[in-house]
Amino acid sequence: GESVGLHLPTLSVQEGDNSIINCAYSNSASDYFIWYKQESGKGPQFIIDIRSNMDKRQGQRVTVLLNKTVKHLSLQIAATQPGDSAVYFCAENSQAGTALIFGKGTTLSVSS
Amino acid sequence: GAVVSQHPSRVICKSGTSVKIECRSLDFQATTMFWYRQFPKQSLMLMATSNEGSKATYEQGVEKDKFLINHASLTLSTLTVTSAHPEDSSFYICSARVSSNEKLFFGSGTQLSVL
Numbered sequence: 001g002e003s004v005g006l007h008l009p010t011l012s013v014q015e016g017d018n019s020i021i022n023c024a025y026s027n028s029a030s031d032y033f034i035w036y037k038q039e040s041g042k043g044p045q046f047i048i049d050i051r052s053n054m055d056k057r058q059g060q061r062v063t064v065l066l067n068k069t070v071k072h073l074s075l076q077i078a079a080t081q082p083g084d085s086a087v088y089f090c091a092e093n094s095q096a097g098t099a100l101i102f103g104k105g106t107t108l109s110v111s112s
Numbered sequence: 113g114a115v116v117s118q119h120p121s122r123v124i125c126k127s128g129t130s131v132k133i134e135c136r137s138l139d140f141q142a143t144t145m146f147w148y149r150q151f152p153k154q155s156l157m158l159m160a161t162s163n164e165g166s167k168a169t170y171e172q173g174v175e176k177d178k179f180l181i182n183h184a185s186l187t188l189s190t191l192t193v194t195s196a197h198p199e200d201s202s203f204y205i206c207s208a209r210v211s212s213n214e215k216l217f218f219g220s221g222t223q224l225s226v227l
Binding site for chain 2: 034046
């Protein structure tokens with residue numbers, strides 16, 4: 001079965017709010033994690049990644065948090081904008097050179 | 113970032129015909145490419161790993177004779193859906209990794225509709 005999953009299938013926020021998207025993974029051997037954004041009819045777009053030797057990484061308006069104790073990953077989006085509306089996937093990798101395994105995805109809907 | 117080009121973006125075909133999808137790495141060499149399939153409102157499911165110069169590795173449940181993968185060069189991998197049927201209708205996405213980096217870059221996807 002899937003080794004990566006998501007707690008919430010949909011998330012609706014107001015423009016300007018902060019968004020938090022969660023992801024649970026089950027493979028304790030996973031050491032690399034990525035968040036992707038996918039807009040309708042398009043391929044996934046890289047947002048941010050994190051390795052297992054870190055617990056936090058920040059990008060532009062986004063922050064990824066990794067809690068290896070409970071095998072939980074989250075994506076925080078600051079000041080969410082309508083253009084952030086999309087499906088967000090977390091993905092993991094446990095062996096260098098192999099494919100990423102994707103979670104189910106969370107649909108983020110931002111209203112203005 | 114690295115660019116992965118995929119085409120066609122959309123194809124409609126009759127049942128029983130074959131469809132070829134191309135995936136190119138434009139500004140880097142990709143010894144390994146990955147093919148995913150995505151059904152509506154679902155996640156990406158790995159179909160196969162395409163290795164330049166060797167046979168592809170297919171995931172369990174994916175028919176290798178139906179989904180032919182060719183990776184003849186470091187910048188091109190093709191997926192051919194042979195004798196397509198309506199149940200093969202899906203969004204197919206390729207991806208590639210710059211060899212020294214674990215980040216996967218994705219093509220824009222191909223929406224296949226089999227009538």
